[in-house]
Amino acid sequence: MPRPVVLEPWARADVADAFLWYEQQRPRLGSEFLAEIARVLHAIEQRPEQYAIVRSQTRRALVHRFPYAILYIIEPNEIAIIAVMHGRRDPQRWQERR
Numbered sequence: 001m002p003r004p005v006v007l008e009p010w011a012r013a014d015v016a017d018a019f020l021w022y023e024q025q026r027p028r029l030g031s032e033f034l035a036e037i038a039r040v041l042h043a044i045e046q047r048p049e050q051y052a053i054v055r056s057q058t059r060r061a062l063v064h065r066f067p068y069a070i071l072y073i074i075e076p077n078e079i080a081i082i083a084v085m086h087g088r089r090d091p092q093r094w095q096e097r098r
Contacts, residue, residue, distance in 0.1 A: 003074070005045045007081045011070075014084040018068065036063050037084065040070055044081075048074045058082065 023030035051059040067087040
């Protein structure tokens with residue numbers, strides 16, 4: 001049985017900020033971004049080990065169509081999403097979260 005995917009507060013804020021930015025660029029683009037995030041979260045939930053480890057126990061799944069990555073840790077009872085980061089952001093930003 002798959003572990004539940006849980007977005008940490010920082011990751012929720014990352015998604016909300018990106019959504020707002022994309023909506024300002026073009027109506028409904030933010031909704032398209034959210035749909036892609038949901039698709040990747042579902043893939044992570046189904047097969048969390050399929051994505052590469054990028055640091056310690058943190059894995060990274062890339063988002064299609066948008067230059068974002070979802071960073072997460074597989075924990076015993078859940079999959080903790082620690083960041084949803086733009087590819088050009090400083091990686092130390094998410095490394096300080098855990």
